[in-house]
Amino acid sequence: MRVEREKRTIIEPKVLKGFRDFLPSMEIPKKAIVNKLEEHFSLYGFVPIDTPVLEYTEVLLGKGGGETDKQIFHFLDNGERDVAMRFDLTVPFARFLALHQNELAFPFKRFHINKVWRGENPQKGRYREFTQCDFDIVGADNAEADYEILAMMESSFQVMGVTDFKFSVAHRGLFNAFLTHLGVEEKSTEILRIVDKLKKIGTDEVSALLKECTGTKEKAEDILSYINVENPDEPFLTTLERLSSLAGGEIEHTARMKAIYGYLSDAGIEDHFTLDPSITRGLDYYTGIVYETFLTELPHFGSVCSGGRYNDLASLYTKEQLPGVGSSIGLDRLLAALEELESPVIQRASSSDLIILCLDESLRSWYDQLARRFRSEGIRTDAYLLNKKMGAQFKYAEANHIPYGLSCGTLEKSAGKVTLKNLKTREMHQMISIEEAISIIKRN
């Protein structure tokens, strides 16, 4: 038999470049975070949706072309249809809204946490398959909706055990008003993209690019003075007044930002929010407030949660105007950040709370009965399945980070007792009742 197997060709069990397996040590914390977020979004009345991984290429790419086009996984299926794997959750959501608008109650508040695919060149921390977490409110163009997204973002970071974070917000409408006031509105898309690079390439290079784009040194300097907050401690409303006057005076956007800030203050969470006019979010479709999220202790991670208001997202697919505001978390990057921050949310990579050791093969049914009892108390209980030496069983428990071991021989069984061992501290509780064991495990 052995000989025959040796001769058989073995296929190398490799995965594609830019793709990866999630072993339990990564998948357990990832699921913990997803569950936390889903539960939290539900508290705000947000509901989950899902869309197909494959869509017509024309439907997904209608919006863009350009760089995305080359990065998309697309092909002809067996029916010669040009199909593509979704590269974000925003475009499918726009298509979803257009298709189902008559089945949904507005304002529609949805979240969508799932994988997307891009063929970009894999590099450190960048994958071709990654998970996004999007949440949006559609059908409410007001400060209340803008505020609700910001407030839910703020509390999401709190429930994930992150306390040192900062939201940088700005208003695209206000910036556009400023550019119009300056007479460079026809260059606005290009200017937005240049400004978006500020944190990456620095003020000098942005200044040079702006000069090239606007044609004059003065306009470049005006734009720089708009986006630069010289005093980082300048109060939100002071910055807002300054920007407002640079944009030619009070306009609806200023009023909207004031109202949003009012709600943040009333909720007592305004300290987490900074007005940073250099935030533009390169993408065309934003029309109102925009924001990015930075972890104070891990600035090199960049923004871990970004978004804004778009007032015509689904316009490719419907003539109905559907105003929305939303945000997106790059879950893999956030997971890496939480790992670095040693967040308590991801410290539970143990497979079980308790392992029932196999001391005596003839007591299997009793071990199973014990396991069922502990499970009925919500204690995750693994009954070791092999008849191996104790050393091997402890090694298994250690590899799975199981904190408690329970052993029970015929003596314990006949006395209705068990012996519980804390596998980390090595503390032993000999000949205790099952109820005592349950309460010890639950205390920890």
Add this chain to the structure above:
Amino acid sequence: MRVEREKRTIIEPKVLKGFRDFLPSMEIPKKAIVNKLEEHFSLYGFVPIDTPVLEYTEVLLGKGGGETDKQIFHFLDNGERDVAMRFDLTVPFARFLALHQNELAFPFKRFHINKVWRGENPQKGRYREFTQCDFDIVGADNAEADYEILAMMESSFQVMGVTDFKFSVAHRGLFNAFLTHLGVEEKSTEILRIVDKLKKIGTDEVSALLKECTGTKEKAEDILSYINVENPDEPFLTTLERLSSLAGGEIEHTARMKAIYGYLSDAGIEDHFTLDPSITRGLDYYTGIVYETFLTELPHFGSVCSGGRYNDLASLYTKEQLPGVGSSIGLDRLLAALEELESPVIQRASSSDLIILCLDESLRSWYDQLARRFRSEGIRTDAYLLNKKMGAQFKYAEANHIPYGLSCGTLEKSAGKVTLKNLKTREMHQMISIEEAISIIKRN
């Protein structure tokens, strides 16, 4: 502006044939079931994994070709690699085991709930994108592992609120021993596939096919008498004795089945298990116990959870022998079944427990404060975001199946009170405290 929009080409927001969106009314119950199952599997010490959606076609198809080949979504990526979307969770798991065997602690107990894709022709209830839920124990070839999978299946149906179900089990090793005893072992693959069709095509046609395959009427009749249980109430162990003697006497497989049945009896769950020798699970790789699950009230659904023992699954990718036993739930089909059974698990398609109605636009911040208070109690609370008439607000609540509405005007606010309305029974609780409102909502 309107004119300009009318002129723009609208892309039809269609989805591909065989694919579908999950609206909240379906995604909420689906998530509820997935969460229930994941939590339940965790109680047994099972851990989650995930694998890439795309793999090398050669890696995924090494096993098969044949029918699967045509049904698979595969293409050349931008790097000219032949890549494919996974069509089940078993093959990627075998590849995963081979690649990571040195990083895992055995017995390795994993679950994997995720989507798979097949290009089969869509028909009623069949989709090209569907969700599977697999759970397996690898590295333990004994009755304890076989039993644990069966016991976890049994309790999984219990936690899903299904009580009328039946597991039909058989043993492939025993059947093979019987075929060897009969002298037709070289036809075993074909015979297994024929027998697997019994429930679909009936005894007469199976008999004809068996005669054609084995060449003699006698052998066909012998096989039929092996797989047919004339008395459906025949006790498990009586059937086992009969099959065992037909297979030429006591062998290890009989002993294994006896041990498994012993554990089921000790746990008091043996009534859910029937020995049905016609269960073969067509697939080649099973070597031991095999099983299917039928919902007594919905026999037309076929098996909703099937699997068995395979002792050499990863042999394509590694010379290491990795014995396993596992099971797979077709989640979309199960979901449809639970809907038909009106399982309590899926009766929660409401987006929220409570809606805070917008009675007075000037009290927005107070409504937000109320919402935060209710959420801190774990009550899913939606604060209505628009300033619309009450009729529109109630319609929104109804569309979202929200059971409670809270209204609060300046009068209530200054008295520190609220008015709570049960939106189904129309029962009103006027001018009650926030604490009273919390306890009324929690009571339901």
